[in-house]
Amino acid sequence: MIRLIADENISWRLKELLPAWKILPVNEVKQRERLIDFKIWQYARVNQYLILTLDEEFWDLQNLNSFPPKIIWLxxxxxxxxxxxxxxxxxxxxxxxxxxxxxxxxxxxYL
Structure with a gap:
């Protein structure tokens, strides 16, 4: 099963369009404060998710911290x-x- 944590700029509706996939919109992660990119990266690492993003910030984080988590950069x-x-x-x-x-x-x- 493909497990993705979807960055905040990707609609939560994606999980409805791909019901066979395990997609966790970042806004559904129970935290006290808004998750910044590094916290998303840490959460994905600990919980074995791939990060699905449109942003290059995760590329920067991976260059600094290696992987996992792996990143799918749209x-x-x-x-x-x-x-x-x-x-x-x-x-x-x-x-x-x-x-x-x-x-x-x-x-x-790429599209």
Whole structure:
């Protein structure tokens, strides 16, 4: 099963479009304060999630701290949730290979 924690700029509706995937929108993580990027990175590491993001900040964090967690960096511009879901489904085999690859920490996906 693909386990993703979706950064705050990705709609929570993505989990409805991909019900077979384990997608946790970051705003559903129970914390006392808003999760900053480093806390999201730590949460993903401890709980074995891939980070799904549109932002380069996680690339910077991974350069400093290595992986896990692995990052799926969506290079899609301003796309709607349906387009992102479609891209993820088309890339499912690639994502599964990425999960099993011990040498790669970032997978960039383009529309």
């Amino acid at each position: 290079r899609t511009g301003n796309s709607n949730t349906a387009a992102i879901a479609s891209l993820l489904l088309k890339s499912e085999d690639l994502i599964k290979q990425f999960v099993g690859d011990g040498e790669s920490g970032i997978l960039e996906l």
